[in-house]
Amino acid sequence: xxxxxxxxxxxxxxxxxxxxxxxxxxxxxxxxxxxxxxxxxxxxxxxxxxxxxxxxxxxxxxxxxxxxxxxxxxxxxxxxxxxxxxxxxxxxxxxxxxxxxxxxxxxxxxxxxxxxxxxxx
Numbered sequence: 001x002x003x004x005x006x007x008x009x010x011x012x013x014x015x016x017x018x019x020x021x022x023x024x025x026x027x028x029x030x031x032x033x034x035x036x037x038x039x040x041x042x043x044x045x046x047x048x049x050x051x052x053x054x055x056x057x058x059x060x061x062x063x064x065x066x067x068x069x070x071x072x073x074x075x076x077x078x079x080x081x082x083x084x085x086x087x088x089x090x091x092x093x094x095x096x097x098x099x100x101x102x103x104x105x106x107x108x109x110x111x112x113x114x115x116x117x118x119x120x121x
Contacts, residue, residue: 008118012111012114012115016107016111019107020100020103020104020107021103023102023103023106023107024099024100024103026103027099027102027103028099031071031095031099033064034058034060034064034067034068034071035052035053035054035055035057035058035060035068036051036052036053036068036071036072036075036095037050037051037052037053037095038051038092038095038096038099039092046088046092047087047088048087048088048091050088051088051091051092051095052072052075052091052095055068071098074098075091075094075095075098076094078093078094078095078097078098078101079091079094082094
């Protein structure tokens with residue numbers, strides 16, 4: 001944010017945490033549509049199926065199937081480093097990390113574009 005006037009830089013710093021939370025919620029809603037959940041409201045012993053619904057139980061369009069496959073691959077990559085964590089906590093943590101990473105990346109890129117716009121790039 002170097003190069004921005006202090007007023008704009010401070011405003012951006014105040015907005016970013018809220019924007020990230022809003023984006024995390026938006027990603028969470030979108031993931032629910034393809035059968036990936038961050039929470040289970042059931043009062044039972046949780047399993048991976050609480051967080052990732054079986055493909056057969058979903059009615060997805062072709063593009064959504066491809067998106068789901070990509071998302072599940074990314075979630076699997078997020079599991080690295082959690083070898084000592086048991087399932088389903090490992091899956092739940094990986095989904096949460098994936099959402100946070102997506103929101104953080106999107107907001108930072110949009111912020112960078114806005115900063116460039118303000119500098120007339």
